[in-house]
Every structure is written in C-alpha cells, then in structure tokens.
Amino acid sequence: MDRALDRRSLLKLGVIGAAATLGAGAPLAEAQDKPKRGGTLTIGRNHDADTLYPGRSTGLSAIATNLLLYDGLVLHDFQMKIRPGLAERWEVSPDGLTWTFHLRKNVKFHCGASLTAQDVKDHFDRWIDPKEAFPTRAKVTSLAETRVVDDHTLVCKLKNPTLVFLNNVSQTEWGYASIPHAKHVAQYGQDYGVVPASICGTGPFKLKEWTKDDRMELVRHEGYAWGSPAYDNTSAPWVDRIVFRTLPEDAARAAELEAGGIDLDIDVSPQHIARLEGKGVKITSIPRLSSNHIGFNVEKDIFKDVRVRKAVAHAVNRQEIVQFVMKGQADVAHGFLHPLVPGATPKEQMRPLMSDFSLDKSKRLLNEAGWTPAADGMRQKDGKPLQASLYVFTELHERIVTPVQAQLRQVGFDLQIKRLESAAFTTATRAGEHDARFLPMIYSSPDFLYFFVSAAIPSPNTVRWRDDKTDTLFHQSQVTLKETERVKAFQGIEQRLVGEAVVVPIQHIRWIFGNRARVRGLKYHPIHGIYKLQDTWIV
Template structure:
C-alpha cells in the first residue's frame, strides 16, 4: 500500500519551516556513530540511564526513557521536523482544525498478537481523558476533545470543540502512544510498573524498579516510519537499560566497558569520551528550556515586580561557563532556539543586577542586616524544588547578591509531581521537551498566572490557526509575555549528551530527544 499523507491548508508548515533548526539539534543525526560496514544483527547493548523513572507508561509519565515498545499514530522526523506516517498511513485535517481523520496502516499487530484497529486507538484516547491528572501531559494534548469515533476498523476521527492545530504534531509524541487492549485493562499503576504492550520493534521483557529495564527484539516487525535507516526487525537482540543516577558510576562503567552507551555525560567528563575509543553525540532539546517556574499562588510571587527582579538577577552566560560546556546555550527565550516558532528575546533576559535591585527597592523590599531583603518584617526568602541540581547553587549565589534568599529542596523524581500538585513550592525547576511551540500552551495555558489575559489569548490563537504566519506571530507574542512578565525564569537550553563506545553504530535521537535503539548495531 502506498503511503499517501493528505494534509489541508498547512497545519504543519510551521514545523517544516523550522526543519533546519530541528536538524541543528544534533551534533550527529541518527546513525551518526559512523559507517562501519554492513550492520550485524544480534548482541546486547548496555545503556546507562541517568535517573530513576517514576513510570514506564508514557501516557501517564511526564518523564521516562524512550523504550521503542510503543508507537504513536504519526512520527516526527528528527532531521527534517516533518510529521510522517507511523501507525497511521495517512490523515486529513479539517479546514477549521477541529477534525482529524487518521487511516490506520494495514497488518500492524501488538506484540501480544492482537491486531491494531480503530477501536483500540479510540479506547486509548478515551482512556487518557479518563486518567485525568495522572495523565497531565497527554491529557493536555486532548484538552477540548468532544468525540473520538471509529467509523470503520481502519479509521479514527478525533473532533475538538475549538480549533486545535497542534494536535497533529501531538500524535507523534510518546504521550499519545498506543497501548494494546490488554494493557488498557490493567490498573494504571501496573502499567507504570512495566505492564505495557505495544506495536514497536522492542518488547519490555523485565523491569526491576530502580535497577534495570530489559528490552528484547520484536520478531516480525515490519512497519517502521519511512525515515528510519532500515526496515524489518531491529538489529539488536536485547537492550539492558541500567538505572545509574550517579554520574561517576555511569562514567566509570562506560570507560571500563561495563556499559556501551551512557546518557547525560557531565560537562566536565565530556573530554574523556571525545575520542579514546568513544564518541560523544549531543542533541539540543526542543521545547521549554530549563527554567524556574514561579508558583504565582504564593502572594510574594503574584507581584510582577519581584518576578521581574528575579529575571534580571540570573546571569545565564555565567551558568554556561561555570557548569556546562559549549554544547549547551544560555536561554534567549522560554523556548529553545531549536524549537519551531522560537523568538529571540535575549535582550530581555540580559543580566542586570542593578536593575533587579531598583525593582526590589520600588516594591518596598529593603536590605536587612545580612543583606537579604525585608518588607513588613518578612524576609524575601523563597525555595525551589527539583530532582537534579542543574547549577542551582550558582543561581542561589546570584540571587543573594541582590538580596533574595533561595533555599534548595532536592527531591526524588517520584516525589516531585505530588509536591507540584499540592503547590508546596515557590519555584519548580523544569524543562519540557516537544518540537512544537504548543508546548507553551500545555505548560502555561491552564496555570494560575496573574495578569495573563494577553498570554492566554496568544496561546489560544497559536493553537487555533492553521495559518503558519498567524501561529508564528502568536507563538512570539506568548514567549514575549511569559518573559517580560516573568511568568517563567529561563536559565539554559538543555542538551542531551551521550557517550558511545566505538563498537556501537547507528544509535541516534528522536525528535523529542529520546535515544533510539532501532537502527543500532554492534561490531
């Protein structure tokens, strides 16, 4: 069957126009570990993961490793940014961007032997909505849906009550991956613990929490996206993902040959793996940069002047030069420079400690005996919750120079979501990876922000128009509003840097900065 991708009006033009930006994300595109001849099937690849996943079901998890067990209706090419066929062989987008019709690929099965059909896709999308807050990311992509129908076994129609131009790109993300009907029948907590079955080239064969995830080759796989390097089964027989949060442990394991690939090579360790039998690959994440997200339910942070002072007090270039490497970039907007629709707001994010002090003076915050500012007997003392430090000690020092005290509260990743939901924080350290400016709507569209009417109007416009120029202008307006009113304090663009043994070939990245094993092989 020939894959005919039908699109109307230009729902994807914005993403395609940014193809060069997406391609620039990678110091090596998928397969960049070099041409070592004809790929050899077989073998086990050992991969070091730098954090402990809170959930393996991408419909529920806001974070999680790319396992290539599950697939989505579409796929975003990491080189071009194009949305291409995956489980859907073609689609139509209604001229009002309210209706999306997907035609499923023939012959696709889940690894439990059941067939992919329209009813199981419908059940997946309906199930995400029913998960509620448990599926915060995936649910945001389906906000406003009025109906999901399956008019025949090969057709799924998703209808929204208002224009939702972002939805097509959303169907390429892991958050809207399709699980088997058997997986949908088990409790959500069990899916988090590894009871997930999909259509992908690998099968999740075992999971030991906080220790190891084991994937095995799926036999008979024959429906990968056209941008992948080969067709048919994956080359690797097995992938062992070791959970190793300590950087020193991963570095030592990679250098000693106990690992073949390690994620998140620390900047200070990069030279060790740049040659010497290893290759460094990096991918600058699209989406929202690493940022301090203020809790505007707290009275002190409802004051825009205080937030703007914080914005001016952060020296972003110093963060890069002190803790990171040239593979990283200081934030010049709330979106990374590799994101479609990015607008350069570097001037608004310039380091200006004198300006920060003047703003705090104007807001009535006066330096106390120890330099921390005080107003009406209360210290200007704030806290931040986070999973990994990410140079916060330096930001803590920078804020102290203008009279702001920042307390650092490091939590387990599994604890962060509950603290966030309870509002038990002043700042939350976050980034969010997605190769579409609609990531702003999913993060900030429903947040409780003060004086944000213009922001929310811009977010609604960019989600509701199929005109690429309208979306571009609206995305720029949203970024400007977020930065100028300091609803977010951007710090730096994130880079995924992995160390790869020279015996590994064909490993690469997905558009959402996951590591892809499908084309990987060992020599």
C-alpha cells in the first residue's frame, strides 16, 4: 500500500489536473504538436550535485539527476500511484515479511552490461550495512537481508511487517533505491558517484561530461525500452541531451532564461516572476510539500538552552517573509509538517507550541537565560557576546532569513548569516561547524522525520538532536501496521521538535518553474518536478 501522499491530498493541493500558470501560457498549437527526436534541453539550477551515488546524498540536485541516470524497482506516477519500474511485478507473503521482485529482462546499463538481481542485491546490501554509513539508511531499517533466486528474481526479507517498505524502495522516494551497476561500484569504491567515468545506471539518460559547480551534460540512453507506464513514451527520450548549468544567483538564471541561454529554470525566485512574465517565458507554480525552517545545532553551547532557541523563534515574522520575500508564493507555517501530510498535527493543537512573533517575548527569554544588554544594546553573558552563525546555501534562502537577522538585532542578538556553495554547506553542517542552519526540507511523506533520529547524526540529522522519545516514536511509525498509530507517532515527533524549539517552522513554499516556448511536453511531478523527462521534446 502506498503511504506517501495520497490522491485525495494531491487533489486538495491542486497538483492533479493542471498546475497554476502565472505568466503567458504556451501557444494553443502545442496540444497538436507531435513529439520529435533531437535537440538539447538546457536547465538552470541553483546548485550542483555533490555525488551521483544513489542514497549517498540527500541533496536535491543529486536526487533530480539520479532520477534521470538510474531506474528503481518501482516508482510513483503523476497521481502518486506505484507503478512498475525495473520490477515488472512483485509479491508479498501473507505475513508481510517476504517480498519477491521479478525483474524485467533485456534491461541494459549504460556500459552495455545486462541488469541482474545481483545488482539490486548489491545496492540494497550496501544501503543497509552500518559500515557503509549511508545517510539515508533509516529508509530501509526494516530490511533484514536480500537473496538472489536467479538473474531476474530477488527476495527481500524484512525484520518486521511494515506499511512503508514498497514506498521506501520506490525510486520516487528521493532516488535512494536507484540501482547502479554493481561492478562499477566495486571498481571505483569511494570514488563512485564522484568520478564521472564511474557512474553507470539503466536510466533514460547517461552522463557524458561533468564540470563540478558549472556544467553537467547527459545524453540519451540509446536502446532504452523499459520506461515506466507512468509516461506516454516508454522508450528512449525525445531529446538528444540535457545540459544542467549551475547558476547560484537567482538574477543570473532569470537573465539567462529571458535571453535563451537556458530553456528551463527549475527554481524561479518569486521576485523575478513579474520580470519574466510576457517575455516568451511560461511561469508555472505548483504546490510543494515543504517545511522551510531554521534548525539549531543543539550541541553548541549557545543553543543548548531552550530559552535561547525560543527567543530566536519569537523573532521570526512568518507573515512578513511570505508577503515580502516570497511575494505570496508560500503559505505561513502553523506547524512543522505541511497540513496535508498524513501525520500533521491539527493547527489548533500546534498553536500553543508555536512561538508567535513577539520581540518582547524574545527579550524576556534572553533575560531569563542570563543574556543582558550592553551599552550598545547588544547582549552578552560572562563577557561573551550573544552571537551565532546561520548557514544557508542559496540566494533565496539568504533572503528568507535576512529579516530574522534584522529582528534579532533589535533584541541584541548578533545572527551572522553565512552563505556557502551547496557542497560546502553539506560538508560544513555534517562536520557541525554551524550554530544553526536553514533548510527548505522537501518531502513526499512524514517518513522524512528520520532526519531527526539519533542514528542519523551527523547527517542528515545536522541539528544533532539526540532524544529517546523522538527515536521511539519514529521506530513506532515504521513498524506499526495501523495507520492511526503511524499518524499519532508523527504528530508526537512534530510536537516534540516544535515544542522544544529544535526547529523554527517558517513557511510551506510553492515550486516555480519557468520555461521557454520551444520546450514542449513538460509534465511536473508533485514531488520531483521535472522527474524523468520522458515526454519532453524541443521544437
């Protein structure tokens, strides 16, 4: 059973059917156009992938690229229904402990080798091995072992029945279950996913060139004939190649989109919507399950005190950020989880746990914590200034937290925003250099809360939250066979994180795309946007 976002929730979000088109629409003739092969699709994005080894990264650019380079056993279609991928069918035993996957035949890796069940076993075995230290290992904690029956049959034995196993091994669940070529992984070891020559999947595109933090070129996987029925085109993609250009500055991407230097911007900044409208660019906005938030490194002395964390929370004016920074392209957060995610606590229940915007309350809490104003109004304690770093990795993120920096200065708190390139941000937060960090936190189900379990330290649990109650609740969410108990467990985690001010929820954003008219057949997935680009072509 699919326990990600259900169809009813997607309908509420307005994803199924049509996305909201803000700018000039594509010509009506597009409906009559027929797909044709050829052309290059150039995509602008604000950061590059750190590694292309599935499951080794929770970075959004790595995930988006891996969806194009690899395939998984199953995936979710545009209505979030699980469809066949590399597995043409599967069965589960009556006790829920044994899953048998029957693989498609004649599937080829980019190197020309045939896919076998051993490739799937190799990836899954590495994924669950504690020594391999995959940051996404919590996704498959229920998996005990795998067994190859023959070249096209794999058996997965679980430790316990669970509602979420098939969902968690879907490629849609952030590409972690994408299958790389086992021989390439063994050959390159720790360099797999980083050295371009190492990367080998079965996906519709294969890597040709990669200049880190600049340009990545993918070319069509000729002979690809095992695409998912989620797409109209299940054979090789229409476009010859995809070029990703890393353009960290929002204005630079907007300028390139306007001038034709890129065909598609997958992360248009709200401030540039008006500029791009009517200039040959189609702007599309879709709801996105997200929890933009500030998270504190609770191992740092300054944020070990919950009063200081709550003082920061009271300095966040959510309404102002949504109105002036996001130009209305977000919803004010009334809790941590998106309200349409199963497991979100009702707004009324979250209200007493959420810190409202109040600089008076912020000052009072800082006074109670022993931080007193000096002559210049800035606070200190035992001769040390009240100062902390907040790490971000995109221009938009910096703009979102800048108003918080200004509000905190009014209460005597010196918050220093440090913007890093994406890979440097990942390295620094994994190492615990930050006092706090901002994350957009995009997800498909409340199972992403494994980001806050103790076993996920140092990454993705970069807030270093060690809490027996959180760990117990998350474990319950993964082993229960009752949906009501899963919901209750996730609500408990949400209330714990917000009540202890481990995180400061800000907003739930919309996903804004901009494309030039020559790009046709774009279909945006509710979780992954461009997804696998099987039906897209260039005119």
